[in-house]
Amino acid sequence: xxxxxxxxxxxxxxxxxxxxxxxxxxxxxxxxxxxxxxxxxxxxxxxxxxxxxxxxxxxxxxxxxxxxxxxxxxxxxxxxxxxxxxxxxxxxxxxxxxxxxxxxxxxxxxxxxxxxxxxxxxxxxxxxxxxxxxxxxxxxxxxxxxxxxxx
Amino acid sequence: xxxxxxxxxxxxxxxxxxxxxxxxxxxxxxxxxxxxxxxxxxxxxxxxxxxxxxxxxxxxxxxxxxxxxxxxxxxxxxxxxxxxxxxxxxxxxxxxxxxxxxxxxxxxxxxxxxxxxxxxxxxxxxxxxxxxxxxxxxxxxxxxxxxxxxxxxxxxxxxxxxxxxxxxxxxxxxxxxxxxxxxxxxxxxxxxxxxxxxxxxxxxxxxxxxxxxxxxxxxxxxxxxxxxxxxxxxxxxxxxxxxxxxxxxxxxxxxxxxxxxxxxxxxxxxxxxxxxxxxxxxxxxxxxxxxxxxxxxxxxxxxxxxxxxxxxxxxxxxxxxxxxxxxxxxxxxxxxxxxxxxxxxxxxxxxxxxxxxxxxxxxxxxxxxxxxxxxxx
Amino acid sequence: xxxxxxxxxxxxxxxxxxxxxxxxxxxxxxxxxxxxxxxxxxxxxxxxxxxxxxxxxxxxxxxxxxxxxxxxxxxxxxxxxxxxxxxxxxxxxxxxxxxxxxxxxxxxxxxxxxxxxxxxxxxxxxxxxxxxxxxxxxxxxxxxxxxxxxxxxxxxxxxxxxxxxxxxxxxxxxxxxxxxxxxxxxxxxxxxxxxxxxxxxxxxxxxxxxxxxxxxxxxxxxxxxxxxxxxxxxxxxxxxxxxxxxxxxxxxxxxxxxxxxxxxxxxxxxxxxxxxxxxxxxxxxxxxxxxxxxxxxxxxxxxxxxxxxxxxxxxxxxxxxxxxxxxxxxxxxxxxxxxxxxxxxxxxxxxxxxxxxxxxxx
Numbered sequence: 108x109x110x111x112x113x114x115x116x117x118x119x120x121x122x123x124x125x126x127x128x129x130x131x132x133x134x135x136x137x138x139x140x141x142x143x144x145x146x147x148x149x150x151x152x153x154x155x156x157x158x159x160x161x162x163x164x165x166x167x168x169x170x171x172x173x174x175x176x177x178x179x180x181x182x183x184x185x186x187x188x189x190x191x192x193x194x195x196x197x198x199x200x201x202x203x204x205x206x207x208x209x210x211x212x213x214x215x216x217x218x219x220x221x222x223x224x225x226x227x228x229x230x231x232x233x234x235x236x237x238x239x240x241x242x243x244x245x246x247x248x249x250x251x252x253x254x255x256x257x258x
Numbered sequence: 259x260x261x262x263x264x265x266x267x268x269x270x271x272x273x274x275x276x277x278x279x280x281x282x283x284x285x286x287x288x289x290x291x292x293x294x295x296x297x298x299x300x301x302x303x304x305x306x307x308x309x310x311x312x313x314x315x316x317x318x319x320x321x322x323x324x325x326x327x328x329x330x331x332x333x334x335x336x337x338x339x340x341x342x343x344x345x346x347x348x349x350x351x352x353x354x355x356x357x358x359x360x361x362x363x364x365x366x367x368x369x370x371x372x373x374x375x376x377x378x379x380x381x382x383x384x385x386x387x388x389x390x391x392x393x394x395x396x397x398x399x400x401x402x403x404x405x406x407x408x409x410x411x412x413x414x415x416x417x418x419x420x421x422x423x424x425x426x427x428x429x430x431x432x433x434x435x436x437x438x439x440x441x442x443x444x445x446x447x448x449x450x451x452x453x454x455x456x457x458x459x460x461x462x463x464x465x466x467x468x469x470x471x472x473x474x475x476x477x478x479x480x481x482x483x484x485x486x487x488x489x490x491x492x493x494x495x496x497x498x499x500x501x502x503x504x505x506x507x508x509x510x511x512x513x514x515x516x517x518x519x520x521x522x523x524x525x526x527x528x529x530x531x532x533x534x535x536x537x538x539x540x541x542x543x544x545x546x547x548x549x550x551x552x553x554x555x556x557x558x559x560x561x562x563x564x565x566x567x568x569x570x571x572x573x574x575x576x577x578x579x580x581x582x583x584x585x586x587x588x589x590x591x592x593x594x595x596x597x598x599x600x601x602x603x604x605x606x607x608x609x610x611x612x613x614x615x616x617x618x619x620x621x622x623x624x625x626x627x628x629x630x631x632x633x634x635x
Numbered sequence: 636x637x638x639x640x641x642x643x644x645x646x647x648x649x650x651x652x653x654x655x656x657x658x659x660x661x662x663x664x665x666x667x668x669x670x671x672x673x674x675x676x677x678x679x680x681x682x683x684x685x686x687x688x689x690x691x692x693x694x695x696x697x698x699x700x701x702x703x704x705x706x707x708x709x710x711x712x713x714x715x716x717x718x719x720x721x722x723x724x725x726x727x728x729x730x731x732x733x734x735x736x737x738x739x740x741x742x743x744x745x746x747x748x749x750x751x752x753x754x755x756x757x758x759x760x761x762x763x764x765x766x767x768x769x770x771x772x773x774x775x776x777x778x779x780x781x782x783x784x785x786x787x788x789x790x791x792x793x794x795x796x797x798x799x800x801x802x803x804x805x806x807x808x809x810x811x812x813x814x815x816x817x818x819x820x821x822x823x824x825x826x827x828x829x830x831x832x833x834x835x836x837x838x839x840x841x842x843x844x845x846x847x848x849x850x851x852x853x854x855x856x857x858x859x860x861x862x863x864x865x866x867x868x869x870x871x872x873x874x875x876x877x878x879x880x881x882x883x884x885x886x887x888x889x890x891x892x893x894x895x896x897x898x899x900x901x902x903x904x905x906x907x908x909x910x911x912x913x914x915x916x917x918x919x920x921x922x923x924x925x926x927x928x929x930x931x932x933x934x935x936x937x938x939x940x941x942x943x944x945x946x947x948x949x950x951x952x953x954x955x956x957x958x959x960x961x962x963x964x965x966x967x968x969x970x971x972x973x974x975x976x977x978x979x980x981x982x983x984x985x986x987x988x989x990x991x992x993x994x995x996x997x
Contacts, residue, residue: 129567131354132569159481159484161486161571164593166584167593175582177580181481181495181497188567209483210484212605214601221318237314244316245318258323279794279798301966388961392960392962393960393962395697395959399699402699458959459961465961467963468961468962468967617962618964
């Protein structure tokens with residue numbers, strides 16, 4: 108499907124979500140509570156069938172934490188970007204999608220490690236690269252006197 | 259093959275006749291600093307827990323305080339065997355964001371360098387694969403041939419591996435006058451050498467016994483775990499970015515995306531050898547027809563991307579490499595995320611290796627072709 | 636002294652008489668033991684040196700490079716330098732290793748090697764012990780080496796070493812069978828287990844040619860099983876560097892490691908020497924039956940030289956295996972032995988019996 112068709116289809120499927128066409132891909136912004144259902148719908152719906160999660164990112168904005176999921180369908184070869192915001196920047200919690208796309212299991216661990224976003228119902232939420240006592244380096248307000256030189 | 263149970267390792271849950279062996283950060287066949295905590299029963303592997311982060315350098319954080327050309331310099335060091343492809347990914351992302359059209363000459367040069375890098379990476383993979391399985395002679399054969407490619411690189415851009423040749427808008431310098439001649443010589447010579455590789459390893463019955471039916475990954479698992487590159491194509495997952503989302507000069511060349519449904523180590527091995535043949539084919543199509551023109555477009559001194567998010571996918575030697583840039587209009591990116599192929603490929607290891615023996619674990623890891631700085635970034 | 640390069644029995648006899656004239660019989664025996672022991676140790680040291688150097692040069696040739704070239708002319712002194720380095724290394728023993736067994740293991744391996752070397756016929760008249768159960772004795776004592784390996788793996792208190800030792804133990808015990816059975820084939824052809832008799836009866840034809848098909852099969856099986864016995868070549872998973880770092884001798888350093896290292900090369904020599912003695916005629920020159928003139932020409936080369944030429948040829952073959960093939964996995968090694976080599980061996984023995992009974996040999 109082209110971007111416009113995809114946008115129309117998604118607007119029909121997801122009534123509570125904001126669907127727009129970004130610079131490259133269709134972007135769909137869902138509410139945090141509906142993330143898991145949206146994920147299941149996106150991956151199982153025959154016309155959509157987004158079965159390949161190729162990038163999972165966490166972005167730290169001034170007032171929110173955003174999770175960005177880049178999805179592709181191996182059957183129809185269309186791409187969509189699923190986004191979800193959390194209002195709480197201090198202790199963000201998001202539902203896990205690792206039961207829908209298994210690769211998310213370790214990507215979410217990485218996001219937890221570097222940004223501090225916790226994932227509900229994740230089977231093995233531990234730090235991946237860093238020690239348990241480390242802060243969350245990718246946050247914009249992370250300060251480290253020894254290792255980071257502020258210019 | 260027993261089904262895997264993802265059990266969290268804690269002392270009261272370990273079954274008494276299993277034991278833990280650490281294939282520690284320093285190990286001849288983990289291809290870098292990767293620690294695998296392997297739970298064994300006799301020789302059978304029950305569960306593997308990879309511990310990564312030994313070479314985590316905080317590249318993504320660093321990028322937030324660097325300008326875009328400086329970001330390119332860092333991408334060399336992640337998957338250092340596909341350095342040029344990483345560079346190209348960031349350059350393409352920046353160029354697409356700024357809506358800059360690069361000359362055809364640049365596209366041809368970038369694609370030729372891409373394929374040469376892919377060849378060099380696969381040669382190194384092949385020689386290390388033989389070495390891991392005990393055929394120590396393959397190490398020297400692969401490196402001997404790889405030297406030719408590295409010499410070509412050095413003549414054109416000054417560096418052998420971490421090329422840093424692409425810049426937003428083009429390439430840093432024009433190709434050396436000897437470039438075309440040397441590449442053509444290399445192609446003819448390497449075509450003669452590739453059958454040697456088949457004689458030494460592919461056709462060897464011991465090697466086939468060690469890799470056939472070892473490390474099976476089904477198509478559904480490959481898609482679910484995001485295993486791309488030859489590792490994914492070995493399971494039948496058609497994921498070649500050069501075919502599905504072509505960039506640079508790839509729309510202009512004819513080549514096949516080889517797939518194999520067998521999903522075992524031998525399939526992954528064979529696909530990489532065939533990819534080497536295809537790379538030679540691609541270079542042949544391009545090397546004689548490099549169009550004349552500029553080798554770079556004039557860009558502003560300070561590169562500032564417009565506000566928004568930009569994603570670029572390229573096919574590196576290991577799989578799909580992605581660059582995701584979130585820009586807020588300033589000269590430093592707001593957030594850069596590198597989708598590394600090794601990260602997704604590594605964590606499917608448990609699925610592939612559980613139920614096999616330690617020796618098979620080594621064979622499977624070789625066919626996955628992991629580069630650890632790519633995983634850790 | 637009666638030094639005849641074609642027949643050492645005169646020289647040894649004269650030496651014996653010389654000692655007897657000067658000392659009592661007991662003292663003579665002790666002095667002779669010492670002389671023989673020292674000469675064996677010298678031989679092991681020198682030949683081991685030569686083998687290590689040869690391995691590096693042969694390996695380099697296969698890999699299209701030169702090998703050691705700097706230490707001495709063409710790198711000839713390289714191994715000496717290596718051994719000096721090994722002697723000077725600190726002997727680090729893991730803290731919770733079993734001290735007695737840890738120290739004992741290298742010695743057991745060496746002892747097994749020396750025991751096996753005692754019966755080899757180097758040349759006419761140059762054989763230390765000539766039992767009438769010579770072949771049987773060699774297979775028996777070479778099994779003692781397994782104990783050393785298992786002890787090394789266990790006492791190191793290291794999981795990797797233990798895995799390596801267990802694998803090695805299983806492998807060596809299995810391939811003992813193949814080695815013994817292929818030697819049994821030749822015993823049937825020779826009619827005797829005494830090594831000097833075996834060599835003498837190859838005066839007309841080497842056993843490799845005499846027993847044609849059956850001998851050739853036995854030779855091939857012996858080579859494969861012999862390579863597996865010494866943990867070499869495609870069967871070296873016990874010390875698979877890329878998997879277990881160094882297998883059962885991971886925790887050994889310095890002179891103890893040198894013992895294991897040397898023992899492996901001398902074991903390779905013993906396998907080659909047994910193959911030579913039993914299949915390729917030992918120190919017998921190449922004779923083609925009744926071709927008198929040809930045989931006479933062949934006789935010009937001294938038996939000692941013949942023996943070492945053949946041994947070096949077989950050693951080259953064994954080295955060739957190692958540097959060409961990838962490694963087999965442990966279950967594949969055992970499958971090869973139990974499902975393929977053993978049945979073939981048994982059938983071959985029957986075949987050889989038929990050949991001997993019907994006198995269908997050269």
